[in-house]
Amino acid sequence: MTVTGEPPKQSIGNPEEVVHYLNLLLCSLIFIVGITGNGIVIWFTGFRLKKTEFNMWFLNLALADFFFILWLPLRMVSLFLRHWPFGLVLCKGYYFLSTVNMYTSAFILMAVSIDRCIAMVYPLWHRNHRPKRLAQKVSQCLWVLTFAMSLPLAFYSTLKETKKNVLICSVDIYVASNVSDTQNSTSQRGRQMLANVLEVFLPIFICGFLIPLGVITFSYSVIAYRMKTRRLRFNNLYRLLAAAVLSFFITWMPSRILGIVQVIAIYSLRKEVLQHLQLYLPLASSIGYINSCINPILYVLLRKEFKDKLWALKESMLKRLRGIKDSSNVNSTERELSLSHTCPPSNHLHTVSLQGNRTVNIGSDINNSNQA
Structure with a gap:
């Protein structure tokens, strides 16, 4: 996993060049849409809408996406320059916050699904005995947990000088150039490298993807069964949650699949596979970052209260503009x-x-x- 790699060969149709510019384009679009959309969601859910439990869940989700996207220009500049010019501290900060964002999104979606499942199975308890401000307290605990679980990425991320004297910001155990040495050395060094990869990849895959996927799938299966037996219809709230969950797992799926391939390639010391992974892993990470700009779009499309407030704000601004124009004419x-x-x-x-x-x-x- 690298933020930027060695400068690709400048030739038309070169896969490295195509992937490089596609990566840069993706990051630029994610930044524009994500910073605007999440900023609007934060402002409305934090200051304009009622402080409901559901709005608090989505406020924390938008905060995680917003603070990560603020750092995305570092990646964009490094892709444009084809090297990392920002130093070691910002390199570690970038990887740390990207992991915090991924964990926070997964854990909040998992917490919301559990909350909705309890509301469906035990409606009276949920309505009368559920602790007040539970969403806020759980969100605070999840933030602390995600910060702690993201520290290994900050530890392993570093600046590495390539053979062409280009500095790249990377998680060092993911750089394929390390494997060329491993193939010609003892199997003990290969096992050590595999252990390092598993130390970073396994927690991300199991805690940040597999467990949330299992819990969310179970919760929504229970919800769907209860609604079917009671002949209830899914409202926009459940549609919004289902769409947010699907977008998270679909966008992060390529990165997780390539991570599994990477572990297998290191175990079997397949240098050529790891060299290809060095090219495509950054693009897979960028696809995962798309999730950070999808959530606010879903919130606008499927949350009626939000749409009404947004429409009222637009009408108010248009009236003010007309008033200013009429006043200037007079x-x-x-x-x-x-x-x-x-x-x-x-x-x-x-x-x-x-x-x-x-x-x-x-x-x-x-x-x-x-x-x-």
């Missing part, structure tokens, strides 16, 4: 009238337009008064 008319009264008499006819398409012939009025 002030302009008053200034023209004032200037025309202070000018010396003239035989020329001056016509000033007022509101309501009414006109005043100033010149003729002045001449008539002089003749009288």
Whole structure:
């Protein structure tokens, strides 16, 4: 997993070049859509909407996405320059926050699914005895947990100088150049490298993907069964949650599959496979980052309360703009009238337009008064 690799060979149709520019394009679109969408969701759920439990879940989800996307320009610049110019601290910070974002999204979606499952199975208890502000307290605990679980990525991420004297920010155990040495050395070094990969990849795969997938699948299976037996229909709330869950697992699936392939390749010391993974793993990570800009889009499309507030805000802004425009037109008319009264008499006819398409012939009025 590298933020940026060695400069690819400059040739039309070169797969490395295509992947490089596709990666840069993806990151740019994710930044534009994600920073805008999550910013709007944070502002509305934090300051405009009611502080419901569900809104608090999505507020924390948007915060995780927003703070990570703030760091995405580092990746974009490094892709554009084809090297990492920001130093070791920001390299570690980037990998740390990207892992925090991934864990937080998975854990919050898992917590929401459990909460909805309990509400469906034990509705009276959930309505009358559920602790107040539970979403806020659980979210705080999840933030602490994700920070702790993301520390290994900060430890392993480093700056590495390639053979072409290019500095790249990478998780060192993922760089394929390490494997060329491993193939010609003892199997003990290969086992050590595999242990390092598993130390980073296994927690991410099991805790950040496999366990949330299992818990969420079980929870929504129970919800679907209960709703079917009670002949209930899925409302927009459940559609929103289902869409958010699907987007998370679909976008992160390529990265997790390549991670499994990577473990197998290191175990069997397949250098050529690892060299290909070095090219495609960063792109798979960028596909995973798409999830950070999908959630606010889903929130806008499927949350009626949010759409109503957003529409009301738009109408309010349009009214203010119309008011400013009308006020400027009135002030302009008053200034023209004032200037025309202070000018010396003239035989020329001056016509000033007022509101309501009414006109005043100033010149003729002045001449008539002089003749009288």
